[in-house]
Amino acid sequence: MDQIPSEKLDPENLKQLYDELYEKSAPRRLPKTFEFVVRKRMSxxxxxxxxxxxxxxVPKKFxxxxxDGKIVGEAKRYTRTKNNSGITSTIAEYVWLLEKTPGEKKFxxxxxEREIPEKWLKKHRHLLDGNLSFYFYDMETDVLEELNK
Structure with a gap:
């Protein structure tokens, strides 16, 4: 898979921002930290x-x-659990909600855990409309990859 370059983003500054946020936040705050960093990266x-x-x-805050509402996305950070069926259902819920938005580009x-969205795509890719992209983002390396090209 091709890596998507971050031309305007200085990876060292992003790494420093992530480190500062991570050190200041308790483990329960990591998903919000991930959302914050991803929002900056996707911007x-x-x-x-x-x-x-x-x-x-759509009765959900994305x-x-x-x-302009033309681009709508979600940031989700998942780690391996004993029962990933709940995560699978949650991903399906977000896909369904995103597909109901009027956005031209959805993601x-x-x-x-990269394996979680990859397994979901392996099983359900055929159900996606062509307007929804899955990306995997590694905050430590600032590598963004599209998973469902």
Missing amino acids: VFFGTSFEEKQVVN DMVSS IVFGG
């Missing part, structure tokens, strides 16, 4: 700013919505 990638907000006709950025 650079798409060339637009994102904010957490609800979109028209992690990343562009000001989910995963972190943590």
Whole structure:
């Protein structure tokens, strides 16, 4: 899989930001830290700013919505558990909700265990519409990869 370069983002600054946030936050805050860093990374990638907000006709606040609502995304960090069926169902829920948005570009950025979204895609890729992308983001290396090209 090709890595997506972060042309405008200085990886050293992002790593420093991540380290500072991680040191200051308790382990229960790591998902919010991941969302924050991913929001910054995807803002650079798409060339637009994102904010957490609800979109028209979908009763959910999404992690990343562009000001014009044309780009909508979620940031999800999963680690291996004894029972991943709950995670599988949660991913399906986010896919379904994203597909209901009027956004032109929809995406989910995963972190943590890469195997989790890869297994989901292996089983359910054929159910996705062509307008939803899965990415995996490694915060330590600032590597962003699209998983479902």
